[in-house]
Amino acid sequence: MTITETRPRTATPDVRVVRRRLGPGRRIPYAFWVGPILLLAVWSAGSATGLISPAILTAPWDVVVAFGEQWTDHDLLGNILSSLQRAALGLGFGVATGGVLAVVSGLSRLGESLIDGPIQVKRSVPTLALIPLFIAWFGIGQEMKVVTIALISMVPIYVHTHNGLRGIDGKYAELAETLDIGRGEFVRHVVLPGALPGFLLGMRFAVTSSLLGLVVVEQYNATAGIGHMITLAEQYGQTDVIVVGLVIYGVFGYCADSAVRLVGRRVLAWRRTLED
Amino acid sequence: MATDTRGLIAPPAVRVRDLHRSFSESGGVLNGLDLDIAPGEFVALIGRSGTGKSTLLRALAGLDRDVAGYGEIEVPESVSVVFQDSRLLPWRRILDNVVLGVRGPDAAARGQQALSEVGLPGRERSWPFQLSGGEQQRVSLARSLVREPQLLLADEPFGALDALTRIRMHALLRKLCEAHKPAVLLVTHDVDEAVALSDRVIVLDAGVVRADVQVAGRSPVELRSFLLEELEIR
Ligand SMILES: Nc1ncnc2c1ncn2[C@@H]1O[C@H](COP(=O)(O)OP(=O)(O)O)[C@@H](O)[C@H]1O
Numbered sequence: 075m076t077i078t079e080t081r082p083r084t085a086t087p088d089v090r091v092v093r094r095r096l097g098p099g100r101r102i103p104y105a106f107w108v109g110p111i112l113l114l115a116v117w118s119a120g121s122a123t124g125l126i127s128p129a130i131l132t133a134p135w136d137v138v139v140a141f142g143e144q145w146t147d148h149d150l151l152g153n154i155l156s157s158l159q160r161a162a163l164g165l166g167f168g169v170a171t172g173g174v175l176a177v178v179s180g181l182s183r184l185g186e187s188l189i190d191g192p193i194q195v196k197r198s199v200p201t202l203a204l205i206p207l208f209i210a211w212f213g214i215g216q217e218m219k220v221v222t223i224a225l226i227s228m229v230p231i232y233v234h235t236h237n238g239l240r241g242i243d244g245k246y247a248e249l250a251e252t253l254d255i256g257r258g259e260f261v262r263h264v265v266l267p268g269a270l271p272g273f274l275l276g277m278r279f280a281v282t283s284s285l286l287g288l289v290v291v292e293q294y295n296a297t298a299g300i301g302h303m304i305t306l307a308e309q310y311g312q313t314d315v316i317v318v319g320l321v322i323y324g325v326f327g328y329c330a331d332s333a334v335r336l337v338g339r340r341v342l343a344w345r346r347t348l349e350d
Numbered sequence: 351m352a353t354d355t356r357g358l359i360a361p362p363a364v365r366v367r368d369l370h371r372s373f374s375e376s377g378g379v380l381n382g383l384d385l386d387i388a389p390g391e392f393v394a395l396i397g398r399s400g401t402g403k404s405t406l407l408r409a410l411a412g413l414d415r416d417v418a419g420y421g422e423i424e425v426p427e428s429v430s431v432v433f434q435d436s437r438l439l440p441w442r443r444i445l446d447n448v449v450l451g452v453r454g455p456d457a458a459a460r461g462q463q464a465l466s467e468v469g470l471p472g473r474e475r476s477w478p479f480q481l482s483g484g485e486q487q488r489v490s491l492a493r494s495l496v497r498e499p500q501l502l503l504a505d506e507p508f509g510a511l512d513a514l515t516r517i518r519m520h521a522l523l524r525k526l527c528e529a530h531k532p533a534v535l536l537v538t539h540d541v542d543e544a545v546a547l548s549d550r551v552i553v554l555d556a557g558v559v560r561a562d563v564q565v566a567g568r569s570p571v572e573l574r575s576f577l578l579e580e581l582e583i584r
Protein backbone atom coordinates (compact mmCIF):
# COMPACT_ATOMS: atom_id res chain seq x y z
CA MET A 75 0.00 0.00 0.00
CA THR A 76 1.44 3.36 -0.99
CA ILE A 77 0.89 6.53 0.88
CA THR A 78 -0.14 9.41 -1.30
CA GLU A 79 0.25 13.04 -0.44
CA THR A 80 -3.24 14.48 -0.77
CA ARG A 81 -2.38 18.08 0.00
CA PRO A 82 -1.34 20.21 -2.96
CA ARG A 83 2.23 21.50 -2.71
CA THR A 84 1.34 24.89 -4.13
CA ALA A 85 0.62 28.02 -2.15
CA THR A 86 -3.14 27.49 -2.49
CA PRO A 87 -4.59 27.73 1.01
CA ASP A 88 -5.94 24.48 2.35
CA VAL A 89 -7.96 25.15 5.44
CA ARG A 90 -9.97 22.32 6.86
CA VAL A 91 -11.49 21.07 10.05
CA VAL A 92 -10.19 17.60 10.78
CA ARG A 93 -11.57 15.28 13.43
CA ARG A 94 -9.34 13.55 15.89
CA ARG A 95 -8.62 10.12 14.46
CA LEU A 96 -9.78 7.18 16.55
CA GLY A 97 -8.70 4.35 14.25
CA PRO A 98 -5.06 3.24 13.94
CA GLY A 99 -4.40 5.70 11.11
CA ARG A 100 -2.15 5.50 8.11
CA ARG A 101 0.29 2.72 7.52
CA ILE A 102 3.85 3.26 8.71
CA PRO A 103 6.41 2.60 5.96
CA TYR A 104 8.52 -0.52 6.57
CA ALA A 105 6.22 -1.42 9.47
CA PHE A 106 6.94 -5.05 8.60
CA TRP A 107 10.55 -4.73 9.80
CA VAL A 108 10.12 -2.56 12.88
CA GLY A 109 9.08 -5.20 15.42
CA PRO A 110 11.59 -7.93 14.44
CA ILE A 111 14.47 -5.43 14.22
CA LEU A 112 13.67 -4.07 17.65
CA LEU A 113 13.63 -7.61 19.00
CA LEU A 114 16.99 -8.29 17.39
CA ALA A 115 18.40 -5.06 18.85
CA VAL A 116 17.31 -6.00 22.38
CA TRP A 117 18.79 -9.47 21.96
CA SER A 118 22.09 -8.06 20.66
CA ALA A 119 22.29 -5.46 23.44
CA GLY A 120 21.57 -8.11 26.05
CA SER A 121 24.28 -10.43 24.72
CA ALA A 122 26.83 -7.64 24.27
CA THR A 123 26.43 -6.31 27.82
CA GLY A 124 26.45 -9.82 29.23
CA LEU A 125 22.90 -9.51 30.59
CA ILE A 126 21.98 -12.56 28.50
CA SER A 127 24.65 -15.19 29.14
CA PRO A 128 25.56 -17.53 26.22
CA ALA A 129 24.42 -20.49 28.35
CA ILE A 130 20.88 -19.11 28.32
CA LEU A 131 20.70 -17.78 24.79
CA THR A 132 23.44 -17.75 22.16
CA ALA A 133 24.43 -14.28 20.98
CA PRO A 134 23.10 -13.26 17.55
CA TRP A 135 26.58 -13.17 15.97
CA ASP A 136 27.33 -16.70 17.21
CA VAL A 137 24.03 -17.79 15.69
CA VAL A 138 25.18 -16.26 12.41
CA VAL A 139 28.43 -18.23 12.66
CA ALA A 140 26.56 -21.44 13.46
CA PHE A 141 24.23 -20.72 10.56
CA GLY A 142 27.22 -20.43 8.23
CA GLU A 143 28.68 -23.71 9.50
CA GLN A 144 25.40 -25.54 9.11
CA TRP A 145 24.99 -24.08 5.63
CA THR A 146 28.39 -25.19 4.37
CA ASP A 147 28.99 -28.40 6.34
CA HIS A 148 25.57 -29.86 7.10
CA ASP A 149 23.33 -29.00 4.13
CA LEU A 150 21.19 -26.42 5.95
CA LEU A 151 19.51 -25.44 2.69
CA GLY A 152 18.47 -29.05 2.15
CA ASN A 153 17.03 -29.16 5.67
CA ILE A 154 15.12 -25.93 5.13
CA LEU A 155 13.69 -27.08 1.80
CA SER A 156 12.74 -30.44 3.20
CA SER A 157 10.90 -28.81 6.11
CA LEU A 158 9.20 -26.28 3.87
CA GLN A 159 8.05 -29.00 1.52
CA ARG A 160 6.58 -30.99 4.39
CA ALA A 161 4.80 -27.98 5.86
CA ALA A 162 3.50 -26.85 2.48
CA LEU A 163 2.19 -30.31 1.58
CA GLY A 164 0.45 -30.73 4.91
CA LEU A 165 -0.91 -27.20 4.87
CA GLY A 166 -2.15 -27.62 1.32
CA PHE A 167 -4.09 -30.79 2.10
CA GLY A 168 -5.33 -29.35 5.39
CA VAL A 169 -6.56 -26.10 3.86
CA ALA A 170 -8.27 -27.84 0.96
CA THR A 171 -10.03 -30.37 3.22
CA GLY A 172 -10.94 -27.79 5.86
CA GLY A 173 -12.32 -25.38 3.27
CA VAL A 174 -14.41 -27.98 1.45
CA LEU A 175 -15.76 -29.47 4.69
CA ALA A 176 -16.66 -25.99 5.98
CA VAL A 177 -18.60 -25.13 2.82
CA VAL A 178 -20.42 -28.48 2.73
CA SER A 179 -21.31 -28.35 6.40
CA GLY A 180 -22.16 -24.65 6.18
CA LEU A 181 -24.59 -25.06 3.29
CA SER A 182 -26.30 -28.34 4.02
CA ARG A 183 -28.00 -29.46 7.22
CA LEU A 184 -27.19 -33.08 6.41
CA GLY A 185 -23.56 -32.18 5.81
CA GLU A 186 -23.49 -30.27 9.08
CA SER A 187 -24.82 -33.19 11.08
CA LEU A 188 -22.27 -35.53 9.50
CA ILE A 189 -19.23 -33.27 9.58
CA ASP A 190 -19.53 -30.75 12.37
CA GLY A 191 -19.73 -33.20 15.27
CA PRO A 192 -16.64 -35.24 14.35
CA ILE A 193 -14.63 -32.06 13.80
CA GLN A 194 -15.60 -30.73 17.22
CA VAL A 195 -14.57 -34.08 18.72
CA LYS A 196 -11.32 -33.89 16.77
CA ARG A 197 -10.73 -30.38 18.12
CA SER A 198 -10.80 -31.56 21.69
CA VAL A 199 -8.26 -34.34 21.03
CA PRO A 200 -4.81 -32.78 20.68
CA THR A 201 -3.48 -33.82 17.29
CA LEU A 202 -0.07 -34.41 18.78
CA ALA A 203 -1.58 -37.08 21.02
CA LEU A 204 -2.70 -38.89 17.88
CA ILE A 205 0.83 -39.26 16.54
CA PRO A 206 1.41 -42.72 18.05
CA LEU A 207 -1.78 -43.86 16.31
CA PHE A 208 -0.69 -42.35 13.00
CA ILE A 209 2.67 -44.05 13.33
CA ALA A 210 0.83 -47.34 13.67
CA TRP A 211 -1.28 -46.56 10.59
CA PHE A 212 1.13 -44.80 8.27
CA GLY A 213 4.55 -45.80 9.57
CA ILE A 214 7.17 -43.25 10.51
CA GLY A 215 7.77 -41.94 7.01
CA GLN A 216 6.61 -38.85 5.18
CA GLU A 217 2.90 -39.87 5.08
CA MET A 218 2.54 -39.77 8.85
CA LYS A 219 4.16 -36.34 8.96
CA VAL A 220 2.06 -34.83 6.18
CA VAL A 221 -1.16 -36.29 7.58
CA THR A 222 -0.42 -34.88 11.03
CA ILE A 223 0.30 -31.41 9.68
CA ALA A 224 -2.77 -31.55 7.44
CA LEU A 225 -5.02 -32.48 10.36
CA ILE A 226 -3.60 -29.86 12.62
CA SER A 227 -4.04 -27.07 10.06
CA MET A 228 -7.45 -28.24 8.86
CA VAL A 229 -9.23 -27.43 12.11
CA PRO A 230 -8.75 -23.62 12.22
CA ILE A 231 -9.60 -23.38 8.51
CA TYR A 232 -12.81 -25.31 9.10
CA VAL A 233 -13.84 -23.40 12.20
CA HIS A 234 -13.23 -19.91 10.85
CA THR A 235 -14.56 -20.54 7.33
CA HIS A 236 -17.69 -22.14 8.73
CA ASN A 237 -18.15 -19.25 11.13
CA GLY A 238 -17.59 -16.68 8.38
CA LEU A 239 -19.99 -18.48 6.08
CA ARG A 240 -22.77 -18.66 8.63
CA GLY A 241 -22.22 -15.01 9.46
CA ILE A 242 -23.11 -13.87 5.92
CA ASP A 243 -26.16 -11.60 6.05
CA GLY A 244 -29.26 -13.61 5.12
CA LYS A 245 -30.47 -10.76 2.93
CA TYR A 246 -27.88 -11.69 0.31
CA ALA A 247 -29.22 -15.24 0.13
CA GLU A 248 -32.70 -13.76 -0.29
CA LEU A 249 -31.45 -11.56 -3.10
CA ALA A 250 -29.82 -14.55 -4.77
CA GLU A 251 -33.16 -16.41 -4.60
CA THR A 252 -34.96 -13.57 -6.39
CA LEU A 253 -32.30 -13.61 -9.11
CA ASP A 254 -32.99 -17.26 -9.90
CA ILE A 255 -29.37 -18.31 -9.73
CA GLY A 256 -28.29 -21.91 -9.17
CA ARG A 257 -26.46 -23.43 -6.24
CA GLY A 258 -23.12 -23.20 -8.01
CA GLU A 259 -23.43 -19.51 -8.78
CA PHE A 260 -24.70 -18.87 -5.26
CA VAL A 261 -21.61 -20.52 -3.83
CA ARG A 262 -19.29 -18.68 -6.22
CA HIS A 263 -20.77 -15.19 -5.92
CA VAL A 264 -22.18 -15.11 -2.40
CA VAL A 265 -20.87 -17.88 -0.17
CA LEU A 266 -17.18 -17.96 -1.03
CA PRO A 267 -16.56 -14.19 -1.12
CA GLY A 268 -18.68 -13.74 2.00
CA ALA A 269 -16.74 -16.41 3.89
CA LEU A 270 -13.36 -15.18 2.64
CA PRO A 271 -12.56 -12.93 5.63
CA GLY A 272 -13.19 -15.88 7.94
CA PHE A 273 -11.14 -18.20 5.76
CA LEU A 274 -8.19 -15.79 5.81
CA LEU A 275 -8.31 -15.56 9.58
CA GLY A 276 -8.35 -19.37 9.68
CA MET A 277 -5.39 -19.33 7.31
CA ARG A 278 -3.33 -17.30 9.77
CA PHE A 279 -3.94 -19.86 12.49
CA ALA A 280 -3.40 -22.74 10.09
CA VAL A 281 0.02 -21.49 9.02
CA THR A 282 1.14 -21.27 12.61
CA SER A 283 -0.35 -24.67 13.39
CA SER A 284 1.44 -26.29 10.47
CA LEU A 285 4.79 -25.03 11.80
CA LEU A 286 3.92 -26.32 15.26
CA GLY A 287 3.13 -29.69 13.74
CA LEU A 288 6.38 -29.58 11.80
CA VAL A 289 8.44 -29.15 14.98
CA VAL A 290 6.88 -32.21 16.51
CA VAL A 291 6.72 -34.61 13.58
CA GLU A 292 10.32 -33.95 12.58
CA GLN A 293 11.47 -35.43 15.86
CA TYR A 294 10.31 -38.81 14.61
CA ASN A 295 12.87 -40.52 12.44
CA ALA A 296 13.46 -37.63 10.14
CA THR A 297 16.58 -37.76 7.98
CA ALA A 298 16.31 -34.12 6.98
CA GLY A 299 14.54 -31.01 8.11
CA ILE A 300 14.94 -28.27 10.68
CA GLY A 301 13.39 -30.42 13.42
CA HIS A 302 15.87 -33.15 12.62
CA MET A 303 18.69 -30.62 12.87
CA ILE A 304 17.42 -29.42 16.26
CA THR A 305 17.08 -32.97 17.56
CA LEU A 306 20.66 -33.75 16.57
CA ALA A 307 21.92 -30.50 18.11
CA GLU A 308 20.10 -31.38 21.32
CA GLN A 309 21.94 -34.70 21.49
CA TYR A 310 25.32 -33.00 21.05
CA GLY A 311 24.44 -30.04 23.29
CA GLN A 312 24.88 -27.43 20.54
CA THR A 313 22.74 -24.56 21.85
CA ASP A 314 23.77 -22.28 18.99
CA VAL A 315 22.47 -24.73 16.38
CA ILE A 316 19.19 -25.08 18.27
CA VAL A 317 18.82 -21.31 18.19
CA VAL A 318 19.54 -21.33 14.43
CA GLY A 319 16.61 -23.75 14.06
CA LEU A 320 14.35 -21.63 16.23
CA VAL A 321 15.20 -18.47 14.31
CA ILE A 322 14.41 -20.24 11.03
CA TYR A 323 11.03 -21.38 12.39
CA GLY A 324 10.37 -17.82 13.52
CA VAL A 325 11.24 -16.40 10.11
CA PHE A 326 9.03 -18.99 8.38
CA GLY A 327 6.08 -18.15 10.61
CA TYR A 328 6.48 -14.42 10.38
CA CYS A 329 6.85 -14.39 6.59
CA ALA A 330 3.94 -16.76 6.08
CA ASP A 331 1.65 -14.76 8.34
CA SER A 332 2.62 -11.50 6.65
CA ALA A 333 1.97 -13.08 3.27
CA VAL A 334 -1.52 -14.12 4.34
CA ARG A 335 -2.26 -10.62 5.61
CA LEU A 336 -0.94 -9.04 2.43
CA VAL A 337 -3.10 -11.31 0.30
CA GLY A 338 -6.01 -10.49 2.60
CA ARG A 339 -5.60 -6.76 2.02
CA ARG A 340 -5.55 -7.32 -1.72
CA VAL A 341 -8.55 -9.60 -2.02
CA LEU A 342 -10.65 -7.73 0.52
CA ALA A 343 -10.37 -4.41 -1.32
CA TRP A 344 -14.16 -4.15 -1.29
CA ARG A 345 -14.19 -3.58 2.46
CA ARG A 346 -13.49 -0.39 4.31
CA THR A 347 -12.13 -1.35 7.69
CA LEU A 348 -9.68 -0.05 10.26
CA GLU A 349 -7.07 -2.18 8.49
CA ASP A 350 -6.83 0.24 5.54
CA MET B 351 -58.74 -4.69 -16.88
CA ALA B 352 -56.62 -4.27 -19.99
CA THR B 353 -58.01 -5.29 -23.37
CA ASP B 354 -55.91 -6.31 -26.32
CA THR B 355 -56.33 -5.08 -29.91
CA ARG B 356 -59.15 -7.51 -30.68
CA GLY B 357 -61.05 -6.28 -27.67
CA LEU B 358 -60.53 -9.52 -25.75
CA ILE B 359 -59.70 -9.39 -22.07
CA ALA B 360 -55.99 -10.18 -21.63
CA PRO B 361 -55.12 -12.55 -18.79
CA PRO B 362 -53.75 -10.60 -15.84
CA ALA B 363 -50.03 -10.64 -15.10
CA VAL B 364 -50.76 -11.03 -11.40
CA ARG B 365 -53.76 -12.78 -9.96
CA VAL B 366 -54.23 -13.13 -6.21
CA ARG B 367 -57.30 -14.71 -4.64
CA ASP B 368 -58.27 -15.01 -0.99
CA LEU B 369 -54.73 -14.61 0.26
CA HIS B 370 -54.14 -15.20 3.96
CA ARG B 371 -50.87 -14.76 5.81
CA SER B 372 -50.20 -14.61 9.54
CA PHE B 373 -47.18 -14.52 11.80
CA SER B 374 -48.98 -15.51 14.99
CA GLU B 375 -52.02 -17.37 16.26
CA SER B 376 -53.72 -14.18 17.38
CA GLY B 377 -54.35 -12.46 14.07
CA GLY B 378 -53.66 -12.48 10.35
CA VAL B 379 -51.66 -9.86 8.50
CA LEU B 380 -53.37 -10.57 5.17
CA ASN B 381 -57.02 -11.60 5.50
CA GLY B 382 -58.50 -12.76 2.22
CA LEU B 383 -56.86 -10.32 -0.17
CA ASP B 384 -57.79 -10.24 -3.87
CA LEU B 385 -55.69 -8.45 -6.47
CA ASP B 386 -55.30 -8.35 -10.26
CA ILE B 387 -52.58 -6.52 -12.14
CA ALA B 388 -52.71 -6.30 -15.93
CA PRO B 389 -49.60 -6.77 -18.06
CA GLY B 390 -47.70 -3.49 -18.23
CA GLU B 391 -49.84 -1.87 -15.55
CA PHE B 392 -48.19 0.26 -12.87
CA VAL B 393 -49.86 -0.25 -9.50
CA ALA B 394 -48.91 1.60 -6.34
CA LEU B 395 -49.67 0.01 -2.99
CA ILE B 396 -50.05 2.32 -0.01
CA GLY B 397 -51.11 1.72 3.56
CA ARG B 398 -50.10 2.55 7.08
CA SER B 399 -46.99 1.05 8.53
CA GLY B 400 -47.51 -2.57 9.59
CA THR B 401 -50.57 -3.21 7.41
CA GLY B 402 -48.90 -6.01 5.48
CA LYS B 403 -47.57 -4.32 2.35
CA SER B 404 -44.20 -6.02 2.58
CA THR B 405 -45.87 -9.29 3.51
CA LEU B 406 -47.91 -9.16 0.29
CA LEU B 407 -44.89 -8.23 -1.80
CA ARG B 408 -42.81 -11.04 -0.33
CA ALA B 409 -45.64 -13.48 -1.02
CA LEU B 410 -45.65 -12.39 -4.68
CA ALA B 411 -41.86 -12.65 -4.82
CA GLY B 412 -42.00 -16.18 -3.39
CA LEU B 413 -39.94 -15.22 -0.35
CA ASP B 414 -42.40 -16.28 2.35
CA ARG B 415 -42.06 -20.05 2.43
CA ASP B 416 -41.97 -20.09 6.24
CA VAL B 417 -45.04 -17.88 6.77
CA ALA B 418 -48.34 -19.54 7.69
CA GLY B 419 -51.33 -18.99 5.39
CA TYR B 420 -53.18 -20.03 2.26
CA GLY B 421 -54.67 -18.62 -0.92
CA GLU B 422 -53.91 -18.54 -4.63
CA ILE B 423 -51.12 -16.61 -6.32
CA GLU B 424 -50.32 -16.47 -10.02
CA VAL B 425 -47.35 -14.42 -11.19
CA PRO B 426 -45.43 -14.33 -14.50
CA GLU B 427 -42.37 -16.43 -15.23
CA SER B 428 -39.90 -13.65 -14.71
CA VAL B 429 -40.26 -11.55 -11.59
CA SER B 430 -37.71 -9.10 -10.29
CA VAL B 431 -37.51 -7.46 -6.88
CA VAL B 432 -36.12 -4.07 -5.88
CA PHE B 433 -35.55 -3.87 -2.15
CA GLN B 434 -35.48 -0.80 0.06
CA ASP B 435 -31.75 -1.24 0.53
CA SER B 436 -30.04 -1.63 -2.81
CA ARG B 437 -28.72 -5.02 -1.67
CA LEU B 438 -25.65 -4.98 -3.85
CA LEU B 439 -23.09 -7.65 -3.02
CA PRO B 440 -20.34 -5.55 -1.39
CA TRP B 441 -17.65 -7.91 -2.71
CA ARG B 442 -18.65 -7.70 -6.37
CA ARG B 443 -17.99 -4.76 -8.68
CA ILE B 444 -20.95 -2.80 -10.05
CA LEU B 445 -21.16 -4.54 -13.42
CA ASP B 446 -20.82 -7.98 -11.81
CA ASN B 447 -23.66 -7.09 -9.47
CA VAL B 448 -25.86 -6.05 -12.39
CA VAL B 449 -25.30 -9.19 -14.46
CA LEU B 450 -25.29 -11.63 -11.55
CA GLY B 451 -27.04 -14.74 -12.82
CA VAL B 452 -27.62 -13.33 -16.32
CA ARG B 453 -26.72 -15.97 -18.88
CA GLY B 454 -25.57 -15.59 -22.44
CA PRO B 455 -22.44 -14.28 -24.16
CA ASP B 456 -23.80 -10.73 -24.32
CA ALA B 457 -24.45 -10.49 -20.57
CA ALA B 458 -21.72 -7.90 -19.99
CA ALA B 459 -22.89 -5.77 -22.92
CA ARG B 460 -26.47 -5.87 -21.67
CA GLY B 461 -25.30 -4.95 -18.19
CA GLN B 462 -23.39 -1.98 -19.55
CA GLN B 463 -26.45 -0.94 -21.54
CA ALA B 464 -28.60 -1.13 -18.39
CA LEU B 465 -26.06 0.91 -16.44
CA SER B 466 -26.13 3.69 -19.01
CA GLU B 467 -29.92 3.58 -19.00
CA VAL B 468 -29.91 4.38 -15.28
CA GLY B 469 -27.34 7.10 -15.87
CA LEU B 470 -24.25 5.36 -14.54
CA PRO B 471 -22.08 4.68 -17.56
CA GLY B 472 -18.41 4.23 -16.73
CA ARG B 473 -19.02 3.00 -13.17
CA GLU B 474 -18.77 -0.69 -14.13
CA ARG B 475 -15.54 -1.28 -12.22
CA SER B 476 -16.47 0.60 -9.03
CA TRP B 477 -17.13 -1.12 -5.72
CA PRO B 478 -20.59 -0.60 -4.21
CA PHE B 479 -19.17 1.37 -1.25
CA GLN B 480 -17.83 3.96 -3.67
CA LEU B 481 -21.36 4.91 -4.81
CA SER B 482 -23.86 7.17 -3.06
CA GLY B 483 -27.15 5.75 -1.77
CA GLY B 484 -29.08 7.01 -4.79
CA GLU B 485 -26.50 5.62 -7.21
CA GLN B 486 -26.60 2.24 -5.47
CA GLN B 487 -30.38 2.17 -5.82
CA ARG B 488 -30.02 2.98 -9.53
CA VAL B 489 -27.65 0.03 -9.88
CA SER B 490 -30.24 -2.20 -8.26
CA LEU B 491 -32.80 -0.90 -10.80
CA ALA B 492 -30.36 -1.77 -13.58
CA ARG B 493 -29.95 -5.24 -12.07
CA SER B 494 -33.71 -5.72 -12.26
CA LEU B 495 -34.09 -4.29 -15.77
CA VAL B 496 -31.34 -6.35 -17.35
CA ARG B 497 -33.49 -9.41 -16.62
CA GLU B 498 -36.41 -7.87 -18.57
CA PRO B 499 -38.99 -8.92 -15.98
CA GLN B 500 -42.68 -9.23 -16.75
CA LEU B 501 -43.35 -8.18 -13.16
CA LEU B 502 -41.32 -5.71 -11.12
CA LEU B 503 -41.88 -5.72 -7.36
CA ALA B 504 -40.48 -2.76 -5.45
CA ASP B 505 -40.72 -2.34 -1.67
CA GLU B 506 -40.27 1.34 -0.80
CA PRO B 507 -37.28 1.52 -3.15
CA PHE B 508 -36.82 5.25 -2.63
CA GLY B 509 -37.63 5.32 1.08
CA ALA B 510 -34.04 5.93 2.13
CA LEU B 511 -33.33 8.66 -0.44
CA ASP B 512 -33.52 12.42 -0.04
CA ALA B 513 -36.41 14.34 -1.62
CA LEU B 514 -34.44 15.67 -4.57
CA THR B 515 -32.91 12.30 -5.46
CA ARG B 516 -36.33 10.73 -5.08
CA ILE B 517 -37.87 13.05 -7.68
CA ARG B 518 -35.12 12.20 -10.12
CA MET B 519 -35.60 8.50 -9.43
CA HIS B 520 -39.34 8.89 -10.16
CA ALA B 521 -38.59 10.28 -13.59
CA LEU B 522 -36.07 7.52 -14.20
CA LEU B 523 -38.43 4.76 -13.10
CA ARG B 524 -41.24 6.12 -15.28
CA LYS B 525 -38.96 6.31 -18.28
CA LEU B 526 -37.67 2.77 -17.71
CA CYS B 527 -41.15 1.35 -17.27
CA GLU B 528 -42.34 3.00 -20.47
CA ALA B 529 -39.40 1.48 -22.33
CA HIS B 530 -39.58 -2.03 -20.85
CA LYS B 531 -43.29 -2.31 -20.01
CA PRO B 532 -43.25 -4.64 -17.02
CA ALA B 533 -46.23 -4.88 -14.71
CA VAL B 534 -45.21 -3.03 -11.56
CA LEU B 535 -46.27 -3.27 -7.94
CA LEU B 536 -44.65 -0.42 -6.04
CA VAL B 537 -45.01 -0.27 -2.27
CA THR B 538 -44.69 3.22 -0.89
CA HIS B 539 -45.72 5.23 2.14
CA ASP B 540 -45.71 8.41 0.06
CA VAL B 541 -49.11 9.30 -1.43
CA ASP B 542 -47.57 11.84 -3.82
CA GLU B 543 -45.17 9.22 -5.12
CA ALA B 544 -48.08 6.84 -5.69
CA VAL B 545 -50.09 9.44 -7.60
CA ALA B 546 -47.13 10.66 -9.63
CA LEU B 547 -45.99 7.25 -10.81
CA SER B 548 -48.85 4.82 -11.12
CA ASP B 549 -51.83 3.95 -13.27
CA ARG B 550 -53.72 2.69 -10.27
CA VAL B 551 -53.45 3.10 -6.50
CA ILE B 552 -54.43 0.45 -3.98
CA VAL B 553 -54.91 1.18 -0.30
CA LEU B 554 -54.27 -1.74 2.00
CA ASP B 555 -55.85 -1.86 5.44
CA ALA B 556 -56.41 -4.66 7.93
CA GLY B 557 -55.11 -7.19 5.43
CA VAL B 558 -57.57 -6.45 2.60
CA VAL B 559 -57.79 -3.96 -0.25
CA ARG B 560 -59.66 -1.00 1.19
CA ALA B 561 -59.64 1.23 -1.90
CA ASP B 562 -58.66 0.70 -5.53
CA VAL B 563 -58.61 3.78 -7.74
CA GLN B 564 -57.54 4.57 -11.29
CA VAL B 565 -55.29 7.59 -11.56
CA ALA B 566 -56.10 8.56 -15.16
CA GLY B 567 -58.85 11.12 -15.50
CA ARG B 568 -58.79 12.34 -11.91
CA SER B 569 -57.20 15.49 -10.69
CA PRO B 570 -54.08 14.74 -8.66
CA VAL B 571 -55.20 17.11 -5.90
CA GLU B 572 -58.56 15.43 -5.49
CA LEU B 573 -57.01 11.97 -5.68
CA ARG B 574 -54.41 12.90 -3.12
CA SER B 575 -56.95 14.12 -0.55
CA PHE B 576 -59.12 11.05 -1.19
CA LEU B 577 -56.17 8.72 -0.54
CA LEU B 578 -55.06 10.62 2.54
CA GLU B 579 -58.58 10.31 3.90
CA GLU B 580 -58.58 6.57 3.21
CA LEU B 581 -55.30 6.24 5.07
CA GLU B 582 -56.55 8.24 8.04
CA ILE B 583 -59.65 6.16 8.69
CA ARG B 584 -59.34 3.28 11.06
N1 LIG C 1 -40.83 -12.03 10.07
C1 LIG C 1 -41.84 -11.57 10.83
N2 LIG C 1 -42.09 -12.16 12.04
C2 LIG C 1 -43.11 -11.73 12.80
N3 LIG C 1 -43.94 -10.75 12.46
C3 LIG C 1 -43.75 -10.13 11.29
C4 LIG C 1 -42.69 -10.51 10.42
N4 LIG C 1 -42.73 -9.73 9.31
C5 LIG C 1 -43.77 -8.89 9.51
N5 LIG C 1 -44.39 -9.13 10.68
C6 LIG C 1 -45.57 -8.41 11.18
O1 LIG C 1 -46.54 -8.39 10.18
C7 LIG C 1 -47.16 -7.12 10.12
C8 LIG C 1 -47.06 -6.55 8.71
O2 LIG C 1 -45.70 -6.32 8.43
P1 LIG C 1 -45.23 -5.70 7.04
O3 LIG C 1 -45.85 -6.47 5.94
O4 LIG C 1 -43.77 -5.62 7.06
O5 LIG C 1 -45.86 -4.23 7.11
P2 LIG C 1 -45.65 -2.99 6.12
O6 LIG C 1 -47.00 -2.71 5.58
O7 LIG C 1 -45.19 -1.87 6.98
O8 LIG C 1 -44.66 -3.37 5.10
C9 LIG C 1 -46.49 -6.25 11.16
O9 LIG C 1 -47.34 -6.16 12.29
C10 LIG C 1 -45.24 -6.99 11.50
O10 LIG C 1 -44.94 -6.82 12.86
Ligand SMILES: [Mg+2]
Pocket residue numbers: 403404505
Ligand atom coordinates in the same frame (compact mmCIF):
# COMPACT_ATOMS: atom_id res chain seq x y z
MG1 LIG D 1 -42.67 -2.71 4.68
